[in-house]
Amino acid sequence: MLIAREAEIERLRQIITELQRHRFGRRAEALPEDQLLLGLEEAEQVEAAEFAASEETAPAEKAARGRQRRANRGALPPHLPRIEMMVDIESDVCPCCSGKLHRIGEDVAERLDIVPAQFRVLVLRRPKYACRSCEDVVVQAPAPARLIEGGIPTEAMVAQVQVSKYADHLPLYRQAQIYARQGVVLDRSTLADWVGRAAFLLRPVHERMLAALKSSPKLFADETTAPVLDPGRGRTKTGQLWAYARDDRPWGGADPPGVVYVYAPDRKAERPITHLAGFRGILQVDGYGGYKVLAERGEVRLALCWSHVRRRLYELAQSGPAPIASEAFQRIAELYRIEAAIRGHDADARRVARQKKSRPLLEAMEPWLRQKLSLISQKTKLAEAIRYALCALALAGLEPLPR
Numbered sequence: 001m002l003i004a005r006e007a008e009i010e011r012l013r014q015i016i017t018e019l020q021r022h023r024f025g026r027r028a029e030a031l032p033e034d035q036l037l038l039g040l041e042e043a044e045q046v047e048a049a050e051f052a053a054s055e056e057t058a059p060a061e062k063a064a065r066g067r068q069r070r071a072n073r074g075a076l077p078p079h080l081p082r083i084e085m086m087v088d089i090e091s092d093v094c095p096c097c098s099g100k101l102h103r104i105g106e107d108v109a110e111r112l113d114i115v116p117a118q119f120r121v122l123v124l125r126r127p128k129y130a131c132r133s134c135e136d137v138v139v140q141a142p143a144p145a146r147l148i149e150g151g152i153p154t155e156a157m158v159a160q161v162q163v164s165k166y167a168d169h170l171p172l173y174r175q176a177q178i179y180a181r182q183g184v185v186l187d188r189s190t191l192a193d194w195v196g197r198a199a200f201l202l203r204p205v206h207e208r209m210l211a212a213l214k215s216s217p218k219l220f221a222d223e224t225t226a227p228v229l230d231p232g233r234g235r236t237k238t239g240q241l242w243a244y245a246r247d248d249r250p251w252g253g254a255d256p257p258g259v260v261y262v263y264a265p266d267r268k269a270e271r272p273i274t275h276l277a278g279f280r281g282i283l284q285v286d287g288y289g290g291y292k293v294l295a296e297r298g299e300v301r302l303a304l305c306w307s308h309v310r311r312r313l314y315e316l317a318q319s320g321p322a323p324i325a326s327e328a329f330q331r332i333a334e335l336y337r338i339e340a341a342i343r344g345h346d347a348d349a350r351r352v353a354r355q356k357k358s359r360p361l362l363e364a365m366e367p368w369l370r371q372k373l374s375l376i377s378q379k380t381k382l383a384e385a386i387r388y389a390l391c392a393l394a395l396a397g398l399e400p401l402p403r
Contacts, residue, residue, distance in 0.1 A: 076110050083113075119184050122154060148197055158194050165195060210260045210275070213246050218282040218303075220245045221272065221291065226263070240264045242275060250343050251350070269293045276300070287388050304392035306332065312385035324372050325382055328389065331365050366393050 092101045124143070131137040147155050164170040170178075172191040179186050213219060222243050227236040245259040264271040269290035276283070276294060283300040285291045286308045294300045310332050316325035335358055342353045373386045 076112060119182055148194055153194055158198050161191055161194055162198055209258060213244055213258055213260055214279040216246050216255060216281060220284045240267050252344060252346055309389045309392050312388060316382055316385060334361055362393060
């Protein structure tokens with residue numbers, strides 16, 4: 001028990017150190033999120049090894065941890081196939097009186113198993129037929145079309161390469177190394193050819209999905225940076241990945257959820273203008289000025305995201321004593337509580353609840369924010385956060401945009 005307790009203390013100490021560095025470290029030294037997670041994984045692995053060592057000499061502790069795992073592991077997904085294995089007694093003769101045993105029940109335990117990815121070869125045979133009377137007649141079924149004409153991959157193989165590259169972030173050279181372990185030698189350039197051709201063939205699907213989203217009455221838009229290889233310079237350049245999304249499930253909407261990503265080499269206002277051509281409705285965004293051009297044209301109505309408003313104030317409130325930011329954060333929390341209570345209700349019920357409960361809070365928040373803004377330096381982060389909140393209130397139809 002002492003070893004286990006010390007391992008737990010050391011794990012928690014390391015986690016706290018990593019979190020402090022991630023949260024408060026200098027920008028040049030602060031850990032990015034993925035590095036932080038790697039550090040936490042290492043701490044948890046060390047802890048598990050220490051527990052395993054202590055359990056070897058403490059059977060009671062081993063049994064207790066086994067019961068804890070069984071209580072916390074949850075249920076395995078029902079859609080997974082079940083392969084049953086029977087572990088039965090060797091003889092149904094009673095060891096006490098030699099009578100015949102009868103079955104009174106059973107214990108059932110499920111464990112998660114995996115069949116490692118395995119390549120297989122699909123052999124396509126197309127018989128040829130000839131007529132004994134007509135020497136020039138040969139009949140054969142046409143070959144099915146291939147995604148990569150003249151290539152060896154099936155559609156499933158190309159899809160696997162795409163998912164591994166874009167969803168699992170496995171570069172093509174690493175995929176080639178993984179395949180080589182099973183004796184399948186594929187050059188990286190060959191995989192790149194598959195990816196490029198698949199991207200071309202998927203373009204109509206991408207365009208159709210974006211068109212379907214733009215037919216919605218409201219959309220969410222956001223953009224984030226993406227490092228892009230810059231051949232010849234020996235480093236990467238910064239591109240932009242734009243996301244346009246719709247998800248009406250929490251509000252009982254009938255439209256299916258969807259998201260479309262569009263890459264652009266820069267963050268110019270012309271990018272969302274081009275992407276959203278033909279869209280007419282409400283566009284929920286952050287404070288990026290490029291979206292304002294769409295609003296000025298009268299094509300869309302902007303709605304600033306309260307999550308962005310809340311995040312700015314939360315960061316200020318958590319970094320030290322900040323009474324204004326803390327109170328603003330609490331006021332926004334009241335709005336969140338109202339939304340939590342009406343989530344899933346129909347549109348009319350939500351509108352009535354917001355007019356009755358949320359609108360008075362927003363109307364009281366606007367003059368309070370303006371009064372606090374007049375008391376602080378206009379160059380501070382708090383002033384920036386307040387101006388952003390006032391913009392959100394203005395776009396909600398409560399006040400003119402702040403100057």
